[in-house]
Amino acid sequence: MAPSFPTPPKERTLSIDALHGFGLLGVFLLDMPMFVRPVWGEFFPLLHPSETGSSAVVRILLTTFVHTKFFTIFALLFGTSLALLFERAENTDTDAELAYFRRMTALFLIGIAVGVFAWYTNVLLILAVCGALAVPTARWEAPRVLRGSWRILAIGAALGAFAIAGGAVTGGASEMFVTRVAYLAGHEHAVFSVWNFQELTAYRGALFLTLIPPTFLLFGGKILGCVMLGVWLQKTRSFQHSEQSQAFWKRILVWGGALGLPSQFLAAMLAHFYPVSPLSAGAQWLLLYFGGLALAGAYIAIICLLAANDRWTRLLSPAAAMGRMGLSNYCLGITLASLIAYPYGLGYFGKLSTASSAAVAIPLWIVCLGCSYFWLLWFRFGPLEWLVRGFAYGRLPKMSVNSS
Incomplete structure (x- = not known):
C-alpha cells in the first residue's frame, strides 16, 4: 500500500484547517475547569452549592457557547476527512478502507493512553469508533448519507433523552444520589490533591473506564450522525469557495444562530437555576443536542465565509497551522x-x-498556536500525525519540509 503524502499547504482547504484550530480553543475552554475540579461536581452542577459572581457568569457562557458545540464540529470534520481520503485514493493504489481503519485504530489506542495517563473524559475513543462505523457511508451517494445521518441523530437524541429523563445517567435528585455524588467528588479531590502517581493513575484509569458506557450512550449517536453529516458536506463540495457554497453557509449562519443561541441560553438556565427533574433534564438534553448542532453549524459557517475572503486569509492562517496538527x-x-x-x-x-x-x-491555546507555527516551518506533520500516518500506511513518511 503506497503511503499518502501530505497535501501541499496551497492545496489545503483553509476553512477545514482553521476549524480544527479554533475547535481546540473550545475544547480547552470546556476541559480546563474540569481538570482542576472533581469531575462528578462538573457533571452534576446542581448537586453542589451554586457558583456566584464571575464563575457563575462564565459557567453560563460556557454552557451557551461552548458545551457540546466543539466536539460536534470535530465529528463533522472527521466525516469530511473520511470522504476526502476516499476521494484521493480513487486514482491511486491505496486501500482507503484499510488505511482509514488503521488510522482509527491508532486514534483508539492514543485515546486509551490519554484516558489513563492524562484525561479521563477525552472523546478520542468515541471519535475513533464512530469514524470506523461511518466508513461505508464514504461509498454512498450524498442524499443517502444525509438521510442516514438524520436517522442516526434522531436515534441518539431519543436514547439520550430517555436515559437522562429516566434517571439512568443523572440518577435523579434523590438524597441517596446526592450523597453518593458528594462522596465520589470528595474521594476524587483526595486522590488528585496528593502526590502518588500510582494511585492517581489507577484511579484515573478506573474513572475513564467507568465513563465509557455512559459517554457512548449519550454521545455515540450524535457523533456518528455528525461524522456522516461531514461526509455529506464533502460530497456536496460545501467547503469549496463557490457561489453555491457561500449561499449555503449564509443560510446556515442565519438559521443556526437563530435556533442555536436562544436554545443554548435556555439550556444554560435550566442547567444552573432549575431543580433537577426528569422533565427539566430531558428538556435540557434535547436543547443542547439539537440547538448545539445548530450553533455549531453557525460557527462553521462563520469560518467558511471568512476563509472565502482574501482579507481574512492571513488572520486565519495561524489557526489553520494549529489545525494541521490538531491531534x-x-x-x-x-x-x-x-x-x-x-x-x-x-x-x-x-x-x-x-x-x-x-x-x-x-x-x-496560544502556546499551542505558537508551537504549531514554528514546528511547521521545519516539519510537514505534527509528531502524532506523523506516527498515525505511518501506522496507517505501513511506512513512516519523510518528516522534514526539505525532504524530496
Missing part, C-alpha cells in the same frame, strides 16, 4: 493542563474557580 496540539494541551492541575505539576486541583481555570485555557 498533537490536543495531546499537548491535555498534557500541559494535567501539569497545571495535578500534584506532579503545579498542583492547582481544587484551587481554581471556573472563571480562573477557563481563563487559563486561552494562554494554553
Whole structure:
C-alpha cells in the first residue's frame, strides 16, 4: 500500500484547517475547569452549592457557547476527512478502507493512553469508533448519507433523552444520589490533591473506564450522525469557495444562530437555576443536542465565509497551522493542563474557580498556536500525525519540509 503524502499547504482547504484550530480553543475552554475540579461536581452542577459572581457568569457562557458545540464540529470534520481520503485514493493504489481503519485504530489506542495517563473524559475513543462505523457511508451517494445521518441523530437524541429523563445517567435528585455524588467528588479531590502517581493513575484509569458506557450512550449517536453529516458536506463540495457554497453557509449562519443561541441560553438556565427533574433534564438534553448542532453549524459557517475572503486569509492562517496538527496540539494541551492541575505539576486541583481555570485555557491555546507555527516551518506533520500516518500506511513518511 503506497503511503499518502501530505497535501501541499496551497492545496489545503483553509476553512477545514482553521476549524480544527479554533475547535481546540473550545475544547480547552470546556476541559480546563474540569481538570482542576472533581469531575462528578462538573457533571452534576446542581448537586453542589451554586457558583456566584464571575464563575457563575462564565459557567453560563460556557454552557451557551461552548458545551457540546466543539466536539460536534470535530465529528463533522472527521466525516469530511473520511470522504476526502476516499476521494484521493480513487486514482491511486491505496486501500482507503484499510488505511482509514488503521488510522482509527491508532486514534483508539492514543485515546486509551490519554484516558489513563492524562484525561479521563477525552472523546478520542468515541471519535475513533464512530469514524470506523461511518466508513461505508464514504461509498454512498450524498442524499443517502444525509438521510442516514438524520436517522442516526434522531436515534441518539431519543436514547439520550430517555436515559437522562429516566434517571439512568443523572440518577435523579434523590438524597441517596446526592450523597453518593458528594462522596465520589470528595474521594476524587483526595486522590488528585496528593502526590502518588500510582494511585492517581489507577484511579484515573478506573474513572475513564467507568465513563465509557455512559459517554457512548449519550454521545455515540450524535457523533456518528455528525461524522456522516461531514461526509455529506464533502460530497456536496460545501467547503469549496463557490457561489453555491457561500449561499449555503449564509443560510446556515442565519438559521443556526437563530435556533442555536436562544436554545443554548435556555439550556444554560435550566442547567444552573432549575431543580433537577426528569422533565427539566430531558428538556435540557434535547436543547443542547439539537440547538448545539445548530450553533455549531453557525460557527462553521462563520469560518467558511471568512476563509472565502482574501482579507481574512492571513488572520486565519495561524489557526489553520494549529489545525494541521490538531491531534498533537490536543495531546499537548491535555498534557500541559494535567501539569497545571495535578500534584506532579503545579498542583492547582481544587484551587481554581471556573472563571480562573477557563481563563487559563486561552494562554494554553496560544502556546499551542505558537508551537504549531514554528514546528511547521521545519516539519510537514505534527509528531502524532506523523506516527498515525505511518501506522496507517505501513511506512513512516519523510518528516522534514526539505525532504524530496
